[in-house]
Amino acid sequence: MNMDAVDFHAPYFTARSDALQEDSVPFGLLTDLLGVLEGVAGSDLFFHRPDNHVEYRALADVGGVKRYIEIDPGRFRVGDIVKIQLSFVCIPVAGGHFKMMPIMHALTQLDTRFCQVWLLLFRETIHLLKHRHQAAMEARIKAVRQLNVKQYTSMKTLKRKMAYSKEDEDVENARALLVDLNICDVTMG
Numbered sequence: 001m002n003m004d005a006v007d008f009h010a011p012y013f014t015a016r017s018d019a020l021q022e023d024s025v026p027f028g029l030l031t032d033l034l035g036v037l038e039g040v041a042g043s044d045l046f047f048h049r050p051d052n053h054v055e056y057r058a059l060a061d062v063g064g065v066k067r068y069i070e071i072d073p074g075r076f077r078v079g080d081i082v083k084i085q086l087s088f089v090c091i092p093v094a095g096g097h098f099k100m101m102p103i104m105h106a107l108t109q110l111d112t113r114f115c116q117v118w119l120l121l122f123r124e125t126i127h128l129l130k131h132r133h134q135a136a137m138e139a140r141i142k143a144v145r146q147l148n149v150k151q152y153t154s155m156k157t158l159k160r161k162m163a164y165s166k167e168d169e170d171v172e173n174a175r176a177l178l179v180d181l182n183i184c185d186v187t188m189g
Contacts, residue, residue: 008084010054010104012037013046024048030056030072051089051103058109068108079118081111 012027024047027037031054041048057068058075076082085106090098 008086008102008104010052012048012052013041014049014052016043016045016047019047019049022047022049025050025053027053028055028070030070054104055106056108057106059111071109073107076107076109077112077115077119079115080109081114083108083110 014022024041027041027048032038037048040046054073056071056073056076058071060067060069062069083106084104085108086102086104088100089103090100093099
């Protein structure tokens, strides 16, 4: 299936060499639970600037009032209906040209029903497949137990011929010869 999409992103970091005078802004608690990203941002190579910061929110009903609450970025799924707040920035590139880039500022989850329906259908499908597989395995076990033991043990088995070629032998011989080769002992003339 071919579906059209627009890609918006915001990198966590900017190279320190691209903006020497700017200060770093802290990551949100839900974005960096273990402080790993904050540790990278404290290095001399990268920092988390205001243009890298994205707010992750969800529309929620709090006491009958619609509010935007901060959420973990990991809650977003394909199929969610979202609202994106962004700006477009033109960056000079070689030859007097400019490159236009979208800079994402906020991602808000408005509706998760489509994703939830898909997850429910997926879980039900997995459950049905497991149940069918289990029933098939039980039927096979029952059939094997009903077989006459003499008949089952007297069945001939097929032996497969080993896959072997002259090329495999040549490769093994070459490897054996190269094991003792020491390149450092060779002098160039």
